[in-house]
Amino acid sequence: MISIKRVLFLLLLIATPALAQRNITLEEIWSGAFRTQGMYELHSMENSNQYTVLDVNWATGNSSVDLYDFKTLEKVSTLISSKDFAELNSIDAFTFSPDEKKMLIATNTQPIYRHSFFAEYYIYDIATKSLKSVADIPIQEPVFSADNSKVAYAHANNLYYYDVATGNTQAITKDGERNAIINGITDWVYEEEFAFVRAFDWNKAGDKIAYIRFDEREVPEFTMEYYNMGLYPYPYTFKYPKAGENNSKVSLHIYDVKTGTTKQIALNSFNPYYIPRIKWTNDAQTLSVQLMNRHQNNLDLVFVDANTGKTTGVLNETDKAYINITDNLTFLKDNSFIWTSEKDGYNHIYHYNEKGKLIKQITEGNWEVTAFYGFDDRTGNVFYQSVENGSINRDVYSININGKRKTRLTPNEGTNEATFSPDFDYFINSYSSATTPPVYTLHESKKGKLVKTIKNNQGLANKLDKYNLPKKKFTVITTPKGHELNAWMIKPADFDPNKKYPVFMYQYSGPGSQEVSNQWHSYNDYWFMMLAQQGYIVACVDGRGTGFKGAAFKKVTYKELGKYEVEDQIDAAKVIGGYDYVDESRIGIFGWSFGGFMSSNCILKGNDVFKMAIAVAPVTNWRFYDTVYTERYMQTPQENASGYDENSPINHVKKLKGDYLLVHGSADDNVHLQNTMLMVEALVQANKQFDWAIYPDKNHGIYGGATRLQLYTKMTNFIKEKL
Structure with a gap:
């Protein structure tokens, strides 16, 4: 006679493989059953050794911006929660004023194209916990001035600025028109292929705004029809330049807040067919502009004197094929700058003086730098990500600006991405591999020493064990x-x-x-x-x-x-x-x-x-x-x-x-x-x-x-x- 224990043991043997062979279903995949837990909108503060995370409660729909200490990882406070304000259906995005005493909060966002969107924006005062609207209409890309007193933004192809103290709004441009003139916001093709939307920027004194103007009147139009918007299909027409056709005519302008006047910058001595980037230097009256020819194989970095409009060519790069645009241009205190380039056959980091003379190629080798994180002016260290440990992997490194003392800061093979503290003493590392779901850890920046695990996805890993995944x-x-x-x-x-x-x-x-x-x-x-x-x-x-x-x-x-x-x-x-x-x-x-x-x-x-x-x-x-x-x-x-x-x-x-x-x-x-x-x-x-x-x-x-x-x-x- 077989005992009951023996029967149960046999049943367990039979059942275990069945459980281990559980199959994935499409319903599970697309319902989010395998979604990972992360640190959303992780943002390093500039003026304190802290960081913020956007915490979303998917069950209730509430969202909050929470402040944490880099050294201890302890939560300092909740800066703002959507449940405390009737105006906020959710917190879709947020940015800080330069002094980090106020925030711009986006809610009720409406997507336009891949990166662009309209939203209702509010200024939130962290100390008084008060909320006030920037405009009574959906706007685009608001940003604080350097002196925290104003917010510039775009609406209906024009630029404006809002005075925080008085509540008054001033128009910067007035000629914006759909499918004709765009001020300060990129056209469709710039947004998609140069990957930016905000084409305006405050200088570091808060007294000038540089912006790109797009004249797209000669760009051919493309029309799509939407079928679920009424009895008749709704035609949506926008400017889309197909290969070989006309692009927008772009021009560079600088608006003086004090005088209310605008200066157009003459760029014809360079290759101004495309203006894929503008960025103010650490000199408040010097603007950097990147210009490219139509073939995108000639790139000029040009400095513009905001007061006189004088232009100076600082750096020129050419390529037999093409040059890619990045956001790695970083100005140091002396207005020397860090730049990345493929000019030696691999993407590496270079240091130039304020005149554009090469000081040092900081990294070199038959491997690529894949991200630039920043420069610590106390230690002279540059922090970056690269594929030196194999082109399918990513690691975080530090190296001195003189090209010496390179240190690998991430020991685990896979994909590592860093968010550094403002003083560069610590970084939060996001790590995953083909076998390990995302893990977030705190590290010291000097040698990469692990301080603490912040968040992992062990729950997901345990869940997936039941599927015996290949x-x-x-x-x-x-x-x-x-x-x-x-x-x-x-x-x-x-x-x-x-x-x-x-x-x-x-x-x-x-x-x-x-x-x-x-x-x-x-x-x-x-x-x-x-x-x-x-x-x-x-x-x-x-x-x-x-x-x-x-x-x-x-x-x-x-x-x-x-x-x-x-x-x-x-x-x-x-x-x-x-x-x-x-x-x-x-x-x-x-x-x-x-x-x-x-x-x-x-x-x-x-x-x-x-x-x-x-x-x-x-x-x-x-x-x-x-x-x-x-x-x-x-x-x-x-x-x-x-x-x-x-x-x-x-x-x-x-x-x-x-x-x-x-x-x-x-x-x-x-x-x-x-x-x-x-x-x-x-x-x-x-x-x-x-x-x-x-x-x-x-x-x-x-x-x-x-x-x-x-x-x-x-x-x-x-x-x-x-x-």
Whole structure:
């Protein structure tokens, strides 16, 4: 007779594998079941050794800005909570006045494009706990003056400033007009491709405001229709310069608050086609301006005397391909400056004097600096992030400004990102890897000594243990042409080397991008693991043109986007198809945006390799995309017609053999639906069968409500049916 204990033991043995094999579902992924805990809007104070965090209670909807001490990590106080003010539905964003006695609080935000938004803004006095409105209308990009007395902001394409003491508002510009003139806020293409919105800035005396004016009257217009706004579709028209077309005419202006007058700065002796950055130096009457030519291969750093308007060229850089714009320009007390550049073949840190003469190349080597954190003028140390410990990893380092005493401050291999205290004595490190969810820790900056763990995601890690998730394994694939490419692979947890598996490849492949990185899971990663649980191998390869392996590796694609990147995906698929455990007749590929351009090209040019492809929001011909991005890598269509046409999937539709799913949002302001519509027409006229889906009123991200769940269900079903 079998005892009850024996029966229970046997039942436990049977049940345990079932529990361990729990499968991920799309519903869990897109409901946020695997969301990590973080330190949101982590902000280091300037005038005290403290930091703030935006704490959000997702259950109640309340949000608060809490102040903490860097040294002890103890909470000092709650500076403001939305529940205490009827005016605040939530705290969507916040900034401080220079003296950090007041805050600008954003609520009821309304997105415009990728980075821009309108919001209702309030000035909050921390000492008196009082709240007052900056304007009775939604505004953009408010910022305090250096003397804390005024707030400049934009509304309806004009600039204004609000006097905090009197409550009076003064117009700085009056000629702003939609789709014509924009003052102090970037146009669509600057926002998207130069990645900034606020194109105005106070000087350090609080008596002048520099701003860029955009005259977009000659820029062609693009119209999208919104379908869910009434009985008739609503047309939305905005200025969008496609490759080779007119850009906004930009000009630089300085407004004098004391006199109420504006001076236009003459820049014609340089290359003023683009003004991608302005920044006041530590001299209150000296403005720095970065200027670029249309090809974006000539960059001038120019100093402007705000009183006289005189311009002085300080630094000039040229490149055979292109130069990327960054926000790393940092002025020291003597107005010497720190600058990052790829001019030696890798992105490194340089120190120049106030005249633009090179003092020292601070970092050097066959690796890239990926972030600049700041300079400690007490110790002379520079703090930065780099890939010196492998291009898929990120570590935090310190080095003296003389290029000596370099110290690695983060010991764990993976992705490390730092937020430093104002005195640079401490930093909060955000660490994750492909096997470790985000961990936030406090460290001493001198040697990186761990002080205390602030927050981890052990609860999520424990939860994921129940799923027996397959692991992401990193490797390097060497193609038949000899190119060494970073890659990762996810195999089923019960992988059997004697079986043959289908392979689903994912990539993005855009210039300077990276998908093969040692960090915690994205939403896509959970989807890939779900597919692995269902018997697929998922792989990702970063081909030539991607980032963090030097300028030569990245810029080889110049003037031929989609040639070498596609070659590398096809070659990598052939290598993977040669593995004993891979069914080479069942290889698919997926990508979004640039990745959709790539997956489309791969199913066409690699029709003997790929059985199926999914392309979401793809560029199908670079002639349809914007000037700044496209011309940076391709020059204009007038100059490089063959580069545009030979690698555009729309011109290769007759090669389609496999199964192809094409997806787009109808309100995509970035990669227009036009790309997919003309691709569809080309496929139809070539008598090719394919699947496609259009998501009404959805932008480039294709999200909102159940949209992502429905989309990923569609893609999953397509993979199961076709691969």
